[in-house]
Amino acid sequence: xxxxxxxxxxxxxxxxxxxxxQLLEGRAIKNNILxxxxxxxxxxxxxxxxxxxxxxxxxxGTRLFGADFVEVLTALPPAGFxxxxxxxxxxxxxxxxxxxxxVISVPFGIMAAIYLxxxxxxxxLATTSRFLAKVLTGFPSILAGVFVYAVxxxxxxxxxxxxGVALAVLMLPTVVLAAExxxxxxxxxxxxxAFGIGCTRTQVIWKVVLPTGLPGIxxxxxxxxxxxxxxxxxxxxTALFSNYxxxxxxxxxxxxxxxxxxxxxxSGMPFENQIELAWTASLVLVLxxxxxxxxxRLFGQPKV
Amino acid sequence: xxxAAASDVSTRSEFIAEPYQVEGKTxxxxxxxxxxxxxxxxxxxxxxxxxxxxxxAFIGPSGCGKSTVLRSLNRMNDxxxxxxxxxxxxxxxxxxxxxxxxxxxxRRYIGMVFQQPNPFxxxxxxxxxxxxxLNKFKGDYDEKVQKALERAALWKEVKDKLKxxxxxxxxxxxxxxxxxxxIATEPDVLLMDEPCSALDPIxxxxxxxxxxxxxxxFTVALVTHNMQQATRVGxxxxxFSVDIxxxxxxxxxxxxxxxKQVFEDPKQALTKEYVAGEFS
Numbered sequence: 001x002x003x004x005x006x007x008x009x010x011x012x013x014x015x016x017x018x019x020x021x022q023l024l025e026g027r028a029i030k031n032n033i034l035x036x037x038x039x040x041x042x043x044x045x046x047x048x049x050x051x052x053x054x055x056x057x058x059x060x061g062t063r064l065f066g067a068d069f070v071e072v073l074t075a076l077p078p079a080g081f082x083x084x085x086x087x088x089x090x091x092x093x094x095x096x097x098x099x100x101x102x103v104i105s106v107p108f109g110i111m112a113a114i115y116l117x118x119x120x121x122x123x124x125l126a127t128t129s130r131f132l133a134k135v136l137t138g139f140p141s142i143l144a145g146v147f148v149y150a151v152x153x154x155x156x157x158x159x160x161x162x163x164g165v166a167l168a169v170l171m172l173p174t175v176v177l178a179a180e181x182x183x184x185x186x187x188x189x190x191x192x193x194a195f196g197i198g199c200t201r202t203q204v205i206w207k208v209v210l211p212t213g214l215p216g217i218x219x220x221x222x223x224x225x226x227x228x229x230x231x232x233x234x235x236x237x238t239a240l241f242s243n244y245x246x247x248x249x250x251x252x253x254x255x256x257x258x259x260x261x262x263x264x265x266x267s268g269m270p271f272e273n274q275i276e277l278a279w280t281a282s283l284v285l286v287l288x289x290x291x292x293x294x295x296x297r298l299f300g301q302p303k304v
Numbered sequence: 305x306x307x308a309a310a311s312d313v314s315t316r317s318e319f320i321a322e323p324y325q326v327e328g329k330t331x332x333x334x335x336x337x338x339x340x341x342x343x344x345x346x347x348x349x350x351x352x353x354x355x356x357x358x359x360x361a362f363i364g365p366s367g368c369g370k371s372t373v374l375r376s377l378n379r380m381n382d383x384x385x386x387x388x389x390x391x392x393x394x395x396x397x398x399x400x401x402x403x404x405x406x407x408x409x410x411r412r413y414i415g416m417v418f419q420q421p422n423p424f425x426x427x428x429x430x431x432x433x434x435x436x437x438l439n440k441f442k443g444d445y446d447e448k449v450q451k452a453l454e455r456a457a458l459w460k461e462v463k464d465k466l467k468x469x470x471x472x473x474x475x476x477x478x479x480x481x482x483x484x485x486x487i488a489t490e491p492d493v494l495l496m497d498e499p500c501s502a503l504d505p506i507x508x509x510x511x512x513x514x515x516x517x518x519x520x521x522f523t524v525a526l527v528t529h530n531m532q533q534a535t536r537v538g539x540x541x542x543x544f545s546v547d548i549x550x551x552x553x554x555x556x557x558x559x560x561x562x563x564k565q566v567f568e569d570p571k572q573a574l575t576k577e578y579v580a581g582e583f584s
Contacts, residue, residue: 189422195383197435197485198412207434212425 053286060283063276072280077243077262080271087281089245089257093160094288096246097239097258098229100164101171106221109175113217114205116176117183130180136173144169145234153238157253160246163239167231171224178220182213218300226289232260241265259285319547320349322571324540324560329356331493331523332377332414337391339372341384346372350557352542354493359515359524361538361563363531365578368544369555374495374527378414379407395493412439415491419498421478423470423485428453428462431470431481435489448488456484457514476507483514487522494518496526500533512537531579534563541566543575 022028063072071086078085112129120126148166156162186209194204210217240255241262248254259281266278332354339347347369354360354377362370372381379400381387392399400410412435423431432449441448449466453459458480462473470481479499486494496515500508515524515537528534534541542560546553559566559575570576 187422189418189420190424192380192383192418193422193424193482193485196378196380196411196416196418197489198408198415198438200408203438207438208424 056279056283056286059276060279060281063280064283072277073284076245077257077266077277078273080269080274083273085273085277087259087262087277087284089242090259090262090281091284091288092245093163093239093242093257094229094259094285096160096249097163097167097235097256098225100160101167101228102221102225104164104168105171105175105224109172109221109224110179110210110217112172112176113179113183114209116180118201118205118209121184130177133173133176136169137177139170139173140233141170141231142233142237145237148234149237152251156251158238158240158255159251160239160249160254160256161251163235163256163258166234166238167228170231170234171228174224174227175220178223179213179217182216182220183209185216186212215300218296222293222296225292229285229289230260232258232264235261259288319556319558321351321557321559323351324353324542326353326355328358330354331356331395332525333392333394334373334377335391335393336373336376336389338388339369339376339381339390340386340388342386345552345554347544347555348547350542350544350555352557352560354523354525355540356523357519357521358539359519359526359537360540360542361534362525362527362542362544363529363534363578364544364555364558365546366529367553367555368546370527370542370544371497372555373544374497374525375416377493377495377525378411378416380411380416382407412489413491414493414495415486415489417479417483417486417494417496417499419501421475421482421502423473423478423481425469425471427467428470428473428481429466432484432488435485439489441489452484452488453481455487455514455517456480457510458484474507476503476510479503479507479511480514483511483518487518491522493523493525496524498527498529501529508533531567531581535567538563543570543572543578545574545578 063069066072068084071084073086073091074088075084075086076089077087112133116126116130144166147169148162152159152162152165190208190212191204194208199207235258239258239261242255242257244257246254246256263278263281263285266274266281269275330353334350334352334354336347336350336352338345338349350369350373352360352362352373362374364370375381376389377393381389389401391401393401395410395414398405400407415435424434426434429449432452433445436445436448450459450463453462458477461477462468462481470478473481479502483494483499500511503511512533515526518524519539526534526538528538539562540560541563543558543566544555545558546555559570559572561571566575567579570579
């Protein structure tokens with residue numbers, strides 16, 4: 001009432017309210033303080049992220065963007081006191097194992113998601129497997145390595161397949177849950193339209209649901225790939241490491257290099273050259289994930 | 305006074321409408337005995353013939369089961385797991401609820417347009433061509449797509465942007481796109497479930513004109529909340545009401561006949577009150 005002109009009320013006329021902004025009013029002050037606070041907190045939250053990327057670019061960029069970048073990307077890792085060298089085998093190994101993991105986990109994951117979202121969303125099998133998938137997202141990654149060690153490595157030895165399977169175990173729940181979410185978001189009326197025009201259930205899923213949910217599914221797959229590419233613990237038990245390029249995809253005693261294990265090995269060495277390469281490998285790992293992300297966005301976009 | 309009369313008829317739970325004697329040829333002879341959702345009796349005892357090359361309008365208050373009956377005509381309700389149909393729907397002499405009938409094939413002959421426009425998230429062209437591809441149509445797609453869009457009175461507006469997303473169109477255009485998609489495969493019957501309820505008056509007008517044109521080639525069954533729409537486009541009108549006795553809400557057919565007769569000279573008191581706008 002303090003904003004109201006009291007003389008106007010006395011006349012019984014329409015009260016003319018004061019509509020001007022009152023900066024010193026309690027709620028305005030509170031509003032401004034909270035706004036500034038969220039800005040500060042958001043900035044603070046970005047600090048670790050920005051500083052990691054800055055460090056990577058500065059420390060890893062010197063070799064990667066230097067004159068000998070071809071050597072860095074393709075050559076074998078150097079021995080102690082040796083200059084030069086590169087991370088070629090590790091890049092190839094990581095790409096191979098992530099590739100194997102993707103080929104295994106994506107089809108299984110999407111098929112499971114179709115079951116969870118469409119075929120039997122409230123069946124006992126669905127609720128159980130959805131619960132297990134959620135538990136698996138928090139599964140300690142080293143246990144995936146131990147599991148594959150017991151199942152594959154004990155019989156065949158270290159191999160890219162063992163590494164790929166371990167990564168697939170870790171990727172599967174992410175793919176399943178993200179794909180289920182994406183599929184469930186396809187509006188019912190779109191499915192009705194497809195049924196109404198005479199589609200079988202398979203055709204509805206194949207021609208309408210999956211294309212419509214594709215961007216969401218690909219986002220989930222990319223998240224899973226990014227996570228898997230950076231895993232080191234499960235690879236220790238399954239792919240081990242190698243200083244040489246993998247020559248074939250044999251499952252039989254075929255230790256394979258990977259970027260994450262290379263970073264772990266080299267960052268602990270007392271040689272400047274190796275430590276620099278560890279930084280370079282970190283940057284390359286981030287760039288690989290970035291490139292996949294961009295590609296997925298390009299291909300995942302609706303065609304129209 | 306009218307409320308008393310209305311309740312008088314609607315509580316007559318055993319009331320069964322006189323079967324409508326069709327003069328011309330029928331495409332669908334729908335004889336509903338009972339339709340259940342789980343243990344809930346949604347519709348009972350309604351004989352609804354759909355005449356060839358005519359528009360049959362289903363009117364009635366909310367919850368009277370008119371949409372349920374419409375969606376039973378191409379077995380869309382089969383997608384609801386608790387749905388149960390007792391009775392028969394003869395389509396050209398075959399009961400589509402017979403055990404050996406594939407509902408997917410039924411829906412290719414009896415197409416459907418829904419209340420909410422529901423184009424697929426693909427281009428305008430692909431939306432219309434969808435049904436053709438599904439039926440493995442071999443021939444000139446461009447021509448078929450153009451013809452369907454022309455018939456749906458949408459061609460002029462979209463002919464330069466066929467590659468754009470169907471979802472980029474306005475609501476009225478989307479609904480006409482859905483109609484084009486439904487008629488591209490030349491279905492025998494088109495079921496329309498309140499196709500104009502999400503549209504503005506101008507788009508409604510266009511869709512109604514479209515229905516009158518479609519009648520030449522197709523047979524249309526139309527559910528509408530809008531009685532003026534029924535009088536504007538309906539050749540035959542079926543009036544459903546809802547029976548709230550016995551604690552349930554069971555819909556049933558009250559009266560069916562030529563639209564003019566149903567609106568101007570209804571045989572049932574309940575119909576008279578409804579078309580006069582005295583209850584809803």
